[in-house]
Every structure is written in structure tokens, then in C-alpha cells.
Amino acid sequence: MDKVLQLEGVSRRFGGLQALQDVSLSVGSGEILGLIGPNGAGKTTLVNVITGVHRASAGRVLFEGRDITRLAPYQTARIGLARTFQIVQPFPELSVLDNVAAAALFSKSGTSPAQARDAAAAHLQFVGLEKQASQPAASLTLAMRKRLELAKAMAMQPRLLFLDEVNAGLNSAEIEHAMLLIRQLAERGITIVLIEHLMKVVMNVCSRVVVLQNGALVADGSPQEVVNNPRVVEAYLGKKYAQLAAREGAA
Numbered sequence: 001m002d003k004v005l006q007l008e009g010v011s012r013r014f015g016g017l018q019a020l021q022d023v024s025l026s027v028g029s030g031e032i033l034g035l036i037g038p039n040g041a042g043k044t045t046l047v048n049v050i051t052g053v054h055r056a057s058a059g060r061v062l063f064e065g066r067d068i069t070r071l072a073p074y075q076t077a078r079i080g081l082a083r084t085f086q087i088v089q090p091f092p093e094l095s096v097l098d099n100v101a102a103a104a105l106f107s108k109s110g111t112s113p114a115q116a117r118d119a120a121a122a123h124l125q126f127v128g129l130e131k132q133a134s135q136p137a138a139s140l141t142l143a144m145r146k147r148l149e150l151a152k153a154m155a156m157q158p159r160l161l162f163l164d165e166v167n168a169g170l171n172s173a174e175i176e177h178a179m180l181l182i183r184q185l186a187e188r189g190i191t192i193v194l195i196e197h198l199m200k201v202v203m204n205v206c207s208r209v210v211v212l213q214n215g216a217l218v219a220d221g222s223p224q225e226v227v228n229n230p231r232v233v234e235a236y237l238g239k240k241y242a243q244l245a246a247r248e249g250a251a
């Protein structure tokens with residue numbers, strides 16, 4: 001299996017806080033890798049370090065064999081990495097179509113505005129936002145803004161895509177739709193790293209799962225292996241299911 005992404009001993013510190021500790025990991029071409037762990041574990045920081053938003057304090061990041069450790073976000077975007085943001089941030093005044101077209105324009109030098117708009121229309125169709133194309137992005141519901149994020153990421157024509165909690169706040173029908181889109185993206189040959197709290201989604205779409213806790217990788221395996229790993233149950237799932245049970249008990 002070709003390796004799309006390799007992390008070698010990646011660490012990141014923020015002042016006195018060790019947000020990532022010696023993370024080594026490879027992601028193979030075509031995988032849908034689940035990245036799970038408690039809040040504050042370092043999941044978003046890992047994506048930020050890989051995409052160049054934050055510099056690694058130590059270690060190396062390789063994309064398709066090339067050292068990208070010191071590249072800036074615009075550079076990692078141009079070579080094929082894209083991500084959605086946990087906090088959705090469209091240009092609110094721009095139309096839905098123009099939000100995606102802006103990403104398409106940015107993705108490749110030499111793209112004309114007309115080509116960018118055509119590509120944007122196709123991506124909106126794919127995520128099911130074609131009817132909202134001319135509305136301002138600010139008018140979209142949360143679920144639609146999440147789909148817009150996905151369309152923007154696709155406009156970057158990525159080979160590696162990070163999805164950061166794209167299902168948070170969605171209802172079950174919206175989550176079903178999002179799972180379908182994620183599988184279809186993978187079928188198009190895009191390697192996916194999925195940061196996800198909903199275990200139902202992780203179990204259904206991921207081919208492999210890694211677990212971060214306090215900035216360190218504590219498990220790596222098939223979804224079944226990971227949910228049955230005592231360390232993961234202790235560090236994350238136990239607490240999560242206990243909270244869920246408590247919430248359902250309270251309802």
C-alpha cells in the first residue's frame with residue numbers, strides 16, 4: 001500500500017503544554033482513517049501541524065514521500081492537502097457558489113473564474129447544495145454549512161482530506177447523508193482522515209482507527225480492535241458511554 005502521509009516523531013508544544021508528543025503514524029492511499037480521543041487530546045493540533053498552520057516543535061511530516069514539515073498552509077493546500085474546519089467559517093456575504101469558487105480559484109494557478117464557477121457548481125451538486133447556490137452563505141443551516149465546508153475542501157482537489165468533526169451538531173438523517181458523502185469521496189480516490197466523536201460514524205466508515213490521548217497515540221487498529229482495547233475504553237470510550245448513559249437517564 002502506498003503511503004500518502006507519514007509522521008515521524010511529531011511533537012508540538014504551546015508554552016508549557018505538550019499538545020503532541022512524539023506521534024508516529026502512516027496513512028495509506030485510499031484509507032479512511034478515524035482519529036479519535038477526548039477533547040483536548042490534540043486532534044485538531046495534529047491536523048494544524050500537518051497542514052502547516054502550526055510548526056512541529058520536533059519530528060517530520062512527509063506527504064507522498066516529500067518532506068512538508070516546514071511548508072505553510074497555502075503550500076500544503078496547493079500540493080493536495082485539504083481540510084474542513086471544526087468551527088465552520090464561510091465568507092458570510094458571498095454566495096454559496098462563490099465560496100466554493102473562491103476555493104477552486106485558489107487551488108490551482110491558472111484557473112479562470114469561469115472554470116472555478118463550473119467546478120464549484122459540480123461540487124455543490126455532489127454535496128446536495130445546488131438549490132442554495134445563489135444564497136448568501138450566512139443563510140445556510142449548520143448542516144448545510146458543514147456540506148459547504150466539504151464542497152470547499154473538494155474544490156481544492158485534494159488527495160488527502162482532513163474532516164474535523166463534520167458531523168457535530170447534525171441530526172441522524174444529516175449524519176447518514178454525511179457518511180454517504182465520505183464514502184463517495186474515498187471512492188473517488190481521496191485518502192481521508194476523519195476526526196469524529198460519533199462512534200457510530202467511526203465504526204461505519206473507517207477502515208482503521210487511531211486514538212490520541214494527551215497528545216500521544218495510544219492505539220492503532222481496526223475499528224473493532226480499537227473499541228475493544230481496554231486502554232481506549234479506559235481513556236475515552238468508557239467515559240463517553242458513561243456520559244451518554246447519564247444523559248439518556250436524565251432525559
Ligand SMILES: Nc1ncnc2c1ncn2[C@@H]1O[C@H](COP(=O)(O)OP(=O)(O)O)[C@@H](O)[C@H]1O
Pocket residue numbers: 014017019037038039040041042043044045046
Ligand atoms: N493555538 C494554541 N495555543 C495554545 N494552546 C493550544 C492551541 N491550540 C490548541 N491548544 C491546546 O492544545 C491542546 C490540544 O487541543 P486540540 O488539538 O484542539 O484538541 P482536540 O482537537 O483533540 O480537542 C489543548 O490543551 C488546547 O488547549
Ligand SMILES: [Mg+2]
Pocket residue numbers: 043044045086
Ligand atoms: Mg478539535
